[in-house]
Amino acid sequence: MAIDLTPLWDFGHPDVSEQRFRKALEQATGDEALILQTQIARTYGLRKDFAQARRILRQIEPSIAAAGPEARTRFQLETGRSLASATHDPKEITPQDRIEARRSYEAALSIAREAGLDALAIDAIHMFAFLDDSPADQLKWGQAALEVVQASTQPDARRWEASVRNNIGYALHQLGRYEDALDQFQRALALRELGTDESATRIARWMVAWTLRSLRRVDEALEIQLRLEKENDAAGAPDAYVFEELEALYAARGHTARAAHYAERKAAAQSR
Numbered sequence: 015m016a017i018d019l020t021p022l023w024d025f026g027h028p029d030v031s032e033q034r035f036r037k038a039l040e041q042a043t044g045d046e047a048l049i050l051q052t053q054i055a056r057t058y059g060l061r062k063d064f065a066q067a068r069r070i071l072r073q074i075e076p077s078i079a080a081a082g083p084e085a086r087t088r089f090q091l092e093t094g095r096s097l098a099s100a101t102h103d104p105k106e107i108t109p110q111d112r113i114e115a116r117r118s119y120e121a122a123l124s125i126a127r128e129a130g131l132d133a134l135a136i137d138a139i140h141m142f143a144f145l146d147d148s149p150a151d152q153l154k155w156g157q158a159a160l161e162v163v164q165a166s167t168q169p170d171a172r173r174w175e176a177s178v179r180n181n182i183g184y185a186l187h188q189l190g191r192y193e194d195a196l197d198q199f200q201r202a203l204a205l206r207e208l209g210t211d212e213s214a215t216r217i218a219r220w221m222v223a224w225t226l227r228s229l230r231r232v233d234e235a236l237e238i239q240l241r242l243e244k245e246n247d248a249a250g251a252p253d254a255y256v257f258e259e260l261e262a263l264y265a266a267r268g269h270t271a272r273a274a275h276y277a278e279r280k281a282a283a284q285s286r
Contacts, residue, residue, distance in 0.1 A: 016084050017046045019053060028057035048074055048085040052092045059095050067096040085131035087122045091137060094118035098144055099224070112145055119145070133169035136162050140181065142176075149188035156182035176205040176214070180221060187225055194223045214221060216242055227263060236263045254283035 021033040032054055039050045051074050058067040070094055078089045098107045098115035107115075119141045126135035139159040143152045149182035159178045163171055183198030203218040239259045246253045257280035264272040 016082065016207040017049055017076070017202075020054070025060070028060040031092065032057040041070045045082045045085040048077060048081050048089055051176065052085070052088040056095065057091045059070070059092070059099060060101055061250075062101055064096050064102070066284035071096065083125050084131060084134070087129070087131060087134045087189065089140070090118045090125065091134065091141070094122065094141060095139075099146060105145070105259070111157065116142070118229045130167045132162055133174060135250055136171055136174045136178065140240055143181065149185045153182060153185035153189065156260070176209075179205070180218065183221060187228065191226055192228045196222065199225055212245075213251075216245055220253075221261070224259060227259065227266075232263055232266050235259070236267075240265060252279065252283045252286075256279045257283060 016037075022031060022038060023263075024030050024034075035050045035057070039047060039054075042050055051070055055070040058064070065275045071089065075088070076169065081089075084207075091094055093114040095101075097111040097118070104128065119138050122137055123138035123142075126138060135285055136159045139155055139162065143155045146152070154177055159174065160182065163178055165177045166172060179198045179202040180281040183195045184201065186192075186195035186198060199221040203215070203222055206215040206218040207217065208214070219238055220242055223235040223242070226232075226235035226238070242253070242256045243260065246256060257276045260271045261276040261280060264276065
């Protein structure tokens with residue numbers, strides 16, 4: 015990779031990330047400068063200012079053809095994301111947007127594969143799930159991404175495994191294959207627990223509990239969600255999704271008062 019972007023990114027605060035990228039851009043030249051500008055464009059996409067993201071990308075487009083594979087891959091990835099991504103309201107993505115986004119993601123995948131940029135290839139593959147959004151298609155793309163993860167020896171690619179397994183688990187859950195989904199979510203959780211991202215670990219734990227409820231393993235699900243309630247409260251981040259699950263779990267047990275309590279907590283968290 016031409017430049018390590020990891021310490022510059024704070025995905026929860028894209029405005030802060032933009033400031034870091036612009037600071038780094040002051041000393042950057044060549045491909046590094048182009049890469050930084052693709053990431054500045056991405057910060058605007060995360061803030062739903064897709065028009066500004068595309069303006070930035072158009073400004074650097076004349077220099078992209080002569081750039082190295084990482085800069086070209088990232089340019090195509092961010093062009094695609096400016097048209098269709100998780101940040102978009104699906105109803106606002108036009109058929110033409112989908113066509114152009116697919117073209118960009120295909121180009122990104124082709125360049126990344128040819129250059130052996132496994133992490134960027136995985137990134138491109140996982141973006142197809144925002145275009146082909148049926149559970150069966152999402153499972154297909156998740157499995158394709160996992161194949162690249164497992165075949166790679168590159169640390170940046172291996173770090174994708176927890177996210178990819180989460181995506182596969184979600185698709186399996188949507189297909190009603192709850193046992194298979196639980197296996198993927200448990201594998202993702204085990205990987206998260208090896209890291210230091212406590213928020214991501216709590217989300218992974220929630221996915222396990224959510225699937226346990228689908229399997230009617232209420233006691234196990236309840237134990238995990240109560241733990242998450244305490245952890246989130248201690249972190250000052252009460253989670254409406256946890257309260258929603260607790261409401262459902264207590265309702266399943268016939269504990270209407272406890273279910274009502276968590277319905278109130280859910281409403282309060284949603285109004286914050």
